[in-house]
Amino acid sequence: MALIAPHIIPHPVGEIVDEDYFGAISSRFWLGSDYLGRDMLSRVLMGARYTVGISLAAVSIACFCGVVLGMTAAVVGGWLDAVLSRFLDAMNSIPGKLSGLVVVAAVGSSISVLIVTLAVIYTPGAYRFARALAVNINTMDYITVARTRGEGIFYIIRSEILPNITGPVLADLGLRFVFIVLLLSGLSFLGLGVQPPYADWGALVHENVGGCRSAPPPSSSPRWRSPA
Amino acid sequence: MGYTRSGCSISGGTVRIAGKDMVTLSERERAGIRGTEVAYVPQSAAAAFNPAQRIIDQVVEVTRIHRLMPAEEARQKAVGLFRALSLPNPETIGGRYPHQVSGGQLQRLSAAMALIGDPKLVIFDEPTTALDVTTQIEVLRAFKSVMKAGGISGVYVSHDLAVVAQIADRIVVLRNGEVQEVGATADILTRARHPYTRELLAAFEPKARGEETMVEERKVLLEIKGLSAGYGPIQADGLPLVRAVQDVSLTVEKGRNLGIIGESGCGKSTLARAIAGILPASSGTIFFDKSELEGSVRQRSRDQLREMQIVFQYADTALNPAKSIEEILGRPLMFYHGMKGKQRDSRIDQLLDMVHLPKALRHRRPQELSGGQKQRVNFARALAAEPKLIICDEVTSALDTVVAAAVIELLKELQRELSLSYIFISHDLSVVEAICDEIVVMYGGRKVEEITPAALKAPQHPYSKLLFSSVPKLDPSWLDTLELDPELVTTYGHR
Numbered sequence: 001m002a003l004i005a006p007h008i009i010p011h012p013v014g015e016i017v018d019e020d021y022f023g024a025i026s027s028r029f030w031l032g033s034d035y036l037g038r039d040m041l042s043r044v045l046m047g048a049r050y051t052v053g054i055s056l057a058a059v060s061i062a063c064f065c066g067v068v069l070g071m072t073a074a075v076v077g078g079w080l081d082a083v084l085s086r087f088l089d090a091m092n093s094i095p096g097k098l099s100g101l102v103v104v105a106a107v108g109s110s111i112s113v114l115i116v117t118l119a120v121i122y123t124p125g126a127y128r129f130a131r132a133l134a135v136n137i138n139t140m141d142y143i144t145v146a147r148t149r150g151e152g153i154f155y156i157i158r159s160e161i162l163p164n165i166t167g168p169v170l171a172d173l174g175l176r177f178v179f180i181v182l183l184l185s186g187l188s189f190l191g192l193g194v195q196p197p198y199a200d201w202g203a204l205v206h207e208n209v210g211g212c213r214s215a216p217p218p219s220s221s222p223r224w225r226s227p228a
Numbered sequence: 229m230g231y232t233r234s235g236c237s238i239s240g241g242t243v244r245i246a247g248k249d250m251v252t253l254s255e256r257e258r259a260g261i262r263g264t265e266v267a268y269v270p271q272s273a274a275a276a277f278n279p280a281q282r283i284i285d286q287v288v289e290v291t292r293i294h295r296l297m298p299a300e301e302a303r304q305k306a307v308g309l310f311r312a313l314s315l316p317n318p319e320t321i322g323g324r325y326p327h328q329v330s331g332g333q334l335q336r337l338s339a340a341m342a343l344i345g346d347p348k349l350v351i352f353d354e355p356t357t358a359l360d361v362t363t364q365i366e367v368l369r370a371f372k373s374v375m376k377a378g379g380i381s382g383v384y385v386s387h388d389l390a391v392v393a394q395i396a397d398r399i400v401v402l403r404n405g406e407v408q409e410v411g412a413t414a415d416i417l418t419r420a421r422h423p424y425t426r427e428l429l430a431a432f433e434p435k436a437r438g439e440e441t442m443v444e445e446r447k448v449l450l451e452i453k454g455l456s457a458g459y460g461p462i463q464a465d466g467l468p469l470v471r472a473v474q475d476v477s478l479t480v481e482k483g484r485n486l487g488i489i490g491e492s493g494c495g496k497s498t499l500a501r502a503i504a505g506i507l508p509a510s511s512g513t514i515f516f517d518k519s520e521l522e523g524s525v526r527q528r529s530r531d532q533l534r535e536m537q538i539v540f541q542y543a544d545t546a547l548n549p550a551k552s553i554e555e556i557l558g559r560p561l562m563f564y565h566g567m568k569g570k571q572r573d574s575r576i577d578q579l580l581d582m583v584h585l586p587k588a589l590r591h592r593r594p595q596e597l598s599g600g601q602k603q604r605v606n607f608a609r610a611l612a613a614e615p616k617l618i619i620c621d622e623v624t625s626a627l628d629t630v631v632a633a634a635v636i637e638l639l640k641e642l643q644r645e646l647s648l649s650y651i652f653i654s655h656d657l658s659v660v661e662a663i664c665d666e667i668v669v670m671y672g673g674r675k676v677e678e679i680t681p682a683a684l685k686a687p688q689h690p691y692s693k694l695l696f697s698s699v700p701k702l703d704p705s706w707l708d709t710l711e712l713d714p715e716l717v718t719t720y721g722h723r
């Protein structure tokens with residue numbers, strides 16, 4: 001949906017097309033219009049591109065870093081494992097929303113800042129998950145065989161461990177994606193996420209919250225998808 | 229017992245216990261019979277006990293579920309059973325947790341658990357397979373006397389014909405889910421009719437080493453002096469806290485085999501790991517092919533690593549489930565010999581041929597192979613390195629008798645062709661006897677004796693005597709007539 005959104009939106013996304021604001025659902029505006037009279041359906045569809053795109057980028061970075069670090073820690077062990085684990089545990093202890101707010105408030109909001117912030121917040125979880133899996137695999141005899149063969153750490157990680165943890169890691173990636181969507185929508189709702197004139201689902205709720213009483217359909221339609 | 233694993237179902241036939249058909253009964257009725265009419269002793273007692281509860285509570289659980297007797301009476305009965313099963317401290321052992329007793333004791337306790345409800349039939353599912361031979365004797369004796377005293381019938385499931393011979397009156401030989409032969413124990417052992425039974429018996433017979441492979445010049449391949457290894461922090465004397473191997477010296481000559489034998493926990497696997505450099509030795513020297521080896525894998529050169537390969541007991545965990553056989557065998561070829569493309573492919577075919585596996589297996593994954601096939605692939609991977617020495621850690625222990633015999637034959641054949649040396653680690657004397665030129669007996673982390681198979685009948689060290697006389701024989705009267713020096717048993721047996 002997000003991919004083909006530009007081709008299926010019924011009205012240009014930034015243009016005021018309705019003569020009324022908070023217009024009701026009609027055959028022209030399937031989800032009504034927003035506080036400026038823009039078509040809600042178009043904005044929701046285009047908003048998905050921000051929500052999904054940013055979350056996907058963030059989750060990919062988080063899982064890539066987490067999984068690589070987790071496997072390295074499990075295979076190398078010793079002080080590297082101890083230092084990495086304690087450091088990422090410490091990061092994990094800071095509430096995600098809070099650190100997100102602080103970073104965005106301090107650095108300012110742009111899409112790249114959002115992606116990096118979200119990725120950093122979710123890396124420790126991915127690390128923990130991958131490390132736990134890799135530690136189990138690391139005790140298997142085939143890892144010992146590879147070590148006695150004289151294989152390096154990179155080979156062990158890439159060829160012996162990674163193929164055996166791909167399934168659970170992908171499942172974890174899916175879950176983590178959902179959490180990131182949630183956090184991103186939260187940030188946007190608070191006005192710290194995607195900035196106008198662009199809007200993701202969280203920002204759409206934020207923009208139209210004023211119409212909540214008078215015109216429920218447009219103000220609530222983004223929320224059908226985004227529980228922010 | 230009218231029970232099947234999920235996915236399996238009983239499609240036909242009847243199972244009558246005391247006149248009731250277990251197949252057609254409702255689950256509720258079956259539950260009423262289980263524990264009181266028919267009971268089960270599992271293979272792994274450690275897995276059958278809940279580690280968080282005291283043993284006695286788990287043993288008397290059956291009486292509680294079926295409301296057979298008041299708790300105090302059940303407790304008394306359990307203590308009586310503990311005594312009958314010759315467990316130490318029968319009054320108080322029930323108060324312990326499962327991890328506080330030994331494996332042999334736990335297995336007897338799980339038998340007490342089965343016997344508490346006075347069943348008419350007890351099913352033993354390989355109850356001594358995980359035990360050492362010295363412990364196995366005690367457990368078998370205890371089972372036998374309790375069954376006899378209580379007039380209880382038993383079904384004893386095992387792959388070890390010698391153990392079955394001690395305890396069974398009649399034997400059923402199963403293969404591929406079909407009964408091959410049924411007969412009285414003596415008949416099966418002496419007048420087996422079915423070819424498969426004969427094969428089983430033949431596999432059990434210890435085979436002579438054959439004529440010794442004559443090596444022109446006897447060259448020392450591996451020499452170990454005063455090797456100690458262990459786990460935990462290094463103490464003031466330079467040795468680790470838990471010393472699994474202490475001051476072991478041994479030599480392996482080119483083209484000859486060394487057997488290392490001892491019960492579980494005697495340090496033989498740790499010794500293998502120390503030699504291979506997986507667990508660096510804390511003291512002692514390892515000379516391999518005239519040069520001294522570093523303690524740790526990382527410090528050894530690639531060629532040194534290539535010349536000494538290690539093969540593990542469980543092929544299941546030694547082969548990466550995510551890779552095809554081709555990839556598994558191809559990696560050492562590329563890693564050590566830089567082989568690529570067609571050259572590598574033809575070498576993989578050669579290797580599969582050497583271990584008598586069809587070439588078509590190369591695209592399969594390990595879980596699509598049988599246990600014996602996996603162990604062969606495991607060997608083929610070691611052979612791919614073109615080593616001089618292969619350390620075999622209990623390579624046949626997880627295999628059936630017949631399959632294990634075939635693997636041993638394969639090893640001998642490969643040795644003749646490639647003039648390899650093996651270090652053969654096992655708790656199974658007959659396996660070691662079949663293949664080794666010299667045998668080292670280990671006990672408590674130390675080497676207690678070094679003997680040749682010719683002198684096997686007359687070991688000198690008392691522990692070797694106990695160990696060798698504890699190996700079950702096919703003779704059904706062996707257990708009853710066996711007399712072990714009680715002093716030896718208390719010194720070395722873990723009761």
